[in-house]
Amino acid sequence: MSDEHHESPIKTPGQLIAVAVASFLLPIAAIVLVVQYVQNSNRIGAGTDAFSTEQVNQRLAPVAQLTVHDSSAPHVFKSGEDVFKAVCTTCHTAGAAGAPKFGDSTDWAPRIAQGYDTLLKNALAGKGAMPPRGGTSPDDYSDYEIGRAIVYMANHAGAQFPEPQAPAPGAPAAAAAAAPDAGAAGATGASGAQADAASAAAAALAALPASSAAPAAGANSADAAQAGKALYTSVCATCHSVGLLGAPKFGDAAAWAPRLKDPIDTIYNYALHGKGQMPAKGGSTASDEDVKAAVDYMVNAAKNGSS
Numbered sequence: 001m002s003d004e005h006h007e008s009p010i011k012t013p014g015q016l017i018a019v020a021v022a023s024f025l026l027p028i029a030a031i032v033l034v035v036q037y038v039q040n041s042n043r044i045g046a047g048t049d050a051f052s053t054e055q056v057n058q059r060l061a062p063v064a065q066l067t068v069h070d071s072s073a074p075h076v077f078k079s080g081e082d083v084f085k086a087v088c089t090t091c092h093t094a095g096a097a098g099a100p101k102f103g104d105s106t107d108w109a110p111r112i113a114q115g116y117d118t119l120l121k122n123a124l125a126g127k128g129a130m131p132p133r134g135g136t137s138p139d140d141y142s143d144y145e146i147g148r149a150i151v152y153m154a155n156h157a158g159a160q161f162p163e164p165q166a167p168a169p170g171a172p173a174a175a176a177a178a179a180p181d182a183g184a185a186g187a188t189g190a191s192g193a194q195a196d197a198a199s200a201a202a203a204a205l206a207a208l209p210a211s212s213a214a215p216a217a218g219a220n221s222a223d224a225a226q227a228g229k230a231l232y233t234s235v236c237a238t239c240h241s242v243g244l245l246g247a248p249k250f251g252d253a254a255a256w257a258p259r260l261k262d263p264i265d266t267i268y269n270y271a272l273h274g275k276g277q278m279p280a281k282g283g284s285t286a287s288d289e290d291v292k293a294a295v296d297y298m299v300n301a302a303k304n305g306s307s
């Protein structure tokens with residue numbers, strides 16, 4: 001007859017207060033969550049549907065980066081151990097092809113004695129059966145990461161090298177090295193655009209498939225221009241794409257101008273026999289013809305860069 005007989009779960013004043021408070025707070029919490037959700041959706045691609053292209057791309061990004069190499073993506077540096085396990089272990093764990101064996105201090109002692117800088121230089125440029133950068137491209141592993149792998153290996157064989165310096169965030173390792181380079185050339189200073197163009201060219205070259213570079217070492221019969229480009233990509237780019245160790249940068253007319261005053265035979269000779277920090281043949285075992293072709297390739301790029 002009346003509601004009084006109805007069994008209510010609320011038996012005490014305390015419970016009544018709790019229910020009253022909850023019936024206010026729950027809808028408010030729900031509204032806050034909905035508002036936040038809507039604001040989040042709008043933050044990217046304002047005025048579009050909840051799943052804008054940007055959002056979809058954002059969600060896909062981590063997956064896409066695994067398959068499509070995006071060199072502009074923020075780079076998370078690999079540890080020395082990671083690089084070692086991914087690359088260097090192929091030869092250095094078993095001592096294949098005469099590689100100093102991981103953890104073998106007898107193998108490593110004479111190498112460590114050369115000092116870290118020499119080891120890094122040799123690992124970047126290649127030495128004997130050791131391919132430049134262990135056969136990787138600068139896009140895969142930066143100089144810094146190769147350096148970390150060296151420190152990892154050397155320190156497991158008795159060295160006490162400190163961790164290499166991380167490159168400035170955002171800037172490719174090249175940026176710092178390139179600045180003094182432009183100054184040394186005595187030019188009015190390579191403009192930012194020029195430097196960008198050079199590094200873009202270098203990036204494009206570095207992105208070439210490694211297979212196109214492989215024949216460079218042996219095949220002299222191949223078209224000289226092709227061989228020059230291939231050797232450049234597989235060996236010389238290590239230093240010349242970024243101006244490492246003060247190398248004149250690829251495509252940088254200002255950096256090359258003072259050198260191009262020499263007769264081409266002199267320039268060939270420097271490349272063949274070394275000059276300052278520039279190792280003979282860039283540290284490779286390429287034929288004289290291929291080294292000259294690589295010089296031609298670099299010289300042409302420098303001349304075209306001046307247009």
Ligand code: HEC
Nearest residue numbers: 088091097098099111119122123127128129130134149150
């Ligand atoms: C394809 C086999 C191979 C791979 C891969 C390889 N190395 Fe080597 N590495 C060698 C060989 C062979 C030597 C000995 C070269 C010599 O002294 O003639 C060597 C020597 C070295 C040396 C000593 C250089 C010196 O000046 O004595 C360093 C440092 C080095 N490797 C670092 C690395 C790093 C770092 C990686 C990985 C990023 C790597 N290597 C990957 C084969 C390899």
Ligand code: HEC
Nearest residue numbers: 125236239245246247259270271276277278281282294295
């Ligand atoms: C390990 C780093 C490194 C590698 C690898 C390297 N270079 Fe160099 N290169 C340099 C440096 C540093 C200089 C500047 C030397 C100087 O003027 O003291 C240079 C200078 C040169 C010059 C200019 C010489 C002159 O003053 O006229 C030529 C040409 C050249 N390199 C060609 C090559 C070729 C070709 C290759 C590949 C086969 C190569 N380099 C690989 C570091 C390198």
